[in-house]
Amino acid sequence: MELLIKLSQFLLSLSLLIILHELGHFIPAKLFKTRVEKFYLFFDVKYSLFKKTFRGTEYGIGWLPLGGYVKISGMIDESMDTEAMAQPPQPWEFRSKPAWQRLIIMLGGVTVNFILAFIIYIGMAWMYGDLYINNSDIKDGVWINNPVVEKIGFKTGDKILAVDGEEVKQFHDLNAKLFLGSTVDIERNGVKQTIDLPVNFIDKMFQGEKAPVVELRIPFIIVEAQENSVNAKAVQPKDIVVNFNGKEVQYADEVLAEVNRVKGQTVPAIVKRDGKQVPINLKVSDSATMSIIYAGRLPADNIEKLGTYPIQRQTYSFAESFGVGIDKGIDELVSYGGQLKAIFNPKTGAYKGVGGFKAIFDIFPEHWSWQTFWNITALLSIMLGVMNLLPIPALDGGHVLFLLYEIVSGKKPSDKFLEKAQVVGFVILIALVLFANGNDIYRAIIGR
Structure with a gap:
C-alpha cells in the first residue's frame, strides 16, 4: 500500500508538471495561429495508450513516462521531421512566425513552471502558514551525528550562527545552507570561531553515511x-x-x-x-x-509536547501570503541555482549525487500528505524550469539561445545547422539522463 501511495504521488506530480509545461508552449502557439500537430503526456514511442484528434491536434498519453511534448508544425524538434522541413514554409508553421513570437512560444513552458511554483508557495502560505524552530532557540547547540562532519571540525553542542556570513534564522534552513556553504560561523563553549568547509564537502557527504549535516538534539x-x-x-x-x-x-x-x-x-x-x-x-x-x-527524529507536535524547543506557528492572511510565497519561491530558485553551480564544478563532487527518476520517486512519502505533495511539486516545477533553460539545443534553452541570436544579429540560423544542433543536443540530453539514472542504479547496488 505504501508503494502504491508513493507511486500515485509521483505520477500525479509528474503528470501535472508535464501537462502544464506543455500547455505553456501550446497556448501561445495557438494564440499566434501556429499549428500544433500533437500534445502528449509521456512519450508515444511506436504506440500510445490513448489518443484523440480534436481541431487538428492529436491529444494522447504515451506509454513511456519520461516526459511529454507538443509537436509544433515547422519546428525542428526531437521528432526530426526533415521531410516536412524540406517543403516550402507555410503561414501556420513555427518557422514562418516572427522571431519574437517564436521566442514567446519557446519560453512559455518554463514560464508556466515558475508561475506554478510561486502559486503553490503562495497557496501553501495561506493554507498552512509556517511551522518552524528559531535557530536562536537551539540553546544547547546541534547534534553532529555524521562522522564526515565531525572530521571537518564540528562538534555536538556547536551553535551555528551564520553560513557564508549570512545569519541562519530558522533551523530547517541549516542543512541546505551548510550543504552549499564555504564558511560557517559557530559558537562553542561561549567562544565564536569559523570553520572552513572543504570544496569537496558535498562529495564527502555522499561518500559517507546517510545522515544530515546537523540534527536537533532530542531526548x-x-x-x-x-x-x-x-x-x-x-x-x-x-x-x-x-x-x-x-x-x-x-x-x-x-x-x-x-x-x-x-x-x-x-x-x-x-x-x-x-x-x-x-x-x-x-x-x-x-x-x-x-x-x-x-x-x-521527532515530529513538531512531539517536540512541542516534550517542551524541548518552542515551535513557532505563523499564519498569513490571503494578502500576506503573496509576499511570503514569492519570497519562498525566490529562495528555492536561488538555492537550486547554487546546487547546479556545484554540480557543474567537478571539484565539489556534487555531480555524484545527481539522481534520476528513482531519486525523484524516493522523495515522496509513503503516506499521503497534500502539504508535502504540493511542496515537492513546487520544488520539482522550479527544477524543471531551470533545467529546461539550460542552453542545450534539445531543450527549450537551446531554442531560446538561437532565437536570441537571430533577434540580435538579424540572421536566422539555417535549418541544416539547427538539425545538426538538435542531434548534438539530443545526444547530450540522453547522456545526462543515462548518467542521472545510472547514479540511481549505482547507489542502489552499493546501498547508498
Whole structure:
C-alpha cells in the first residue's frame, strides 16, 4: 500500500508538471495561429495508450513516462521531421512566425513552471502558514551525528550562527545552507570561531553515511527493545532516559556518549514513564549497544509536547501570503541555482549525487500528505524550469539561445545547422539522463 501511495504521488506530480509545461508552449502557439500537430503526456514511442484528434491536434498519453511534448508544425524538434522541413514554409508553421513570437512560444513552458511554483508557495502560505524552530532557540547547540562532519571540525553542542556570513534564522534552513556553504560561523563553549568547509564537502557527504549535516538534539526516547534482548523487560515504549550511569542526561547524544564508555557493563538508569521516574538497569554489550531502538527524529507536535524547543506557528492572511510565497519561491530558485553551480564544478563532487527518476520517486512519502505533495511539486516545477533553460539545443534553452541570436544579429540560423544542433543536443540530453539514472542504479547496488 505504501508503494502504491508513493507511486500515485509521483505520477500525479509528474503528470501535472508535464501537462502544464506543455500547455505553456501550446497556448501561445495557438494564440499566434501556429499549428500544433500533437500534445502528449509521456512519450508515444511506436504506440500510445490513448489518443484523440480534436481541431487538428492529436491529444494522447504515451506509454513511456519520461516526459511529454507538443509537436509544433515547422519546428525542428526531437521528432526530426526533415521531410516536412524540406517543403516550402507555410503561414501556420513555427518557422514562418516572427522571431519574437517564436521566442514567446519557446519560453512559455518554463514560464508556466515558475508561475506554478510561486502559486503553490503562495497557496501553501495561506493554507498552512509556517511551522518552524528559531535557530536562536537551539540553546544547547546541534547534534553532529555524521562522522564526515565531525572530521571537518564540528562538534555536538556547536551553535551555528551564520553560513557564508549570512545569519541562519530558522533551523530547517541549516542543512541546505551548510550543504552549499564555504564558511560557517559557530559558537562553542561561549567562544565564536569559523570553520572552513572543504570544496569537496558535498562529495564527502555522499561518500559517507546517510545522515544530515546537523540534527536537533532530542531526548533519548525508547521506541522498542529488540525481541528477546537482555533489556527487553527493563524498558517500555515511550520511556525517556533522564539519568544514565548516575549522570543526568537531557539528550540522546549524551546517553550514546556514555554508552561508549561503559562497554560490557550493566549500569543504573532512570526513565520517565507515565509522568513518573522509574529506576532500571541496562546492559551494555561489548560492542557498545543496548539492543534498544530509540527515536532519531521527532515530529513538531512531539517536540512541542516534550517542551524541548518552542515551535513557532505563523499564519498569513490571503494578502500576506503573496509576499511570503514569492519570497519562498525566490529562495528555492536561488538555492537550486547554487546546487547546479556545484554540480557543474567537478571539484565539489556534487555531480555524484545527481539522481534520476528513482531519486525523484524516493522523495515522496509513503503516506499521503497534500502539504508535502504540493511542496515537492513546487520544488520539482522550479527544477524543471531551470533545467529546461539550460542552453542545450534539445531543450527549450537551446531554442531560446538561437532565437536570441537571430533577434540580435538579424540572421536566422539555417535549418541544416539547427538539425545538426538538435542531434548534438539530443545526444547530450540522453547522456545526462543515462548518467542521472545510472547514479540511481549505482547507489542502489552499493546501498547508498
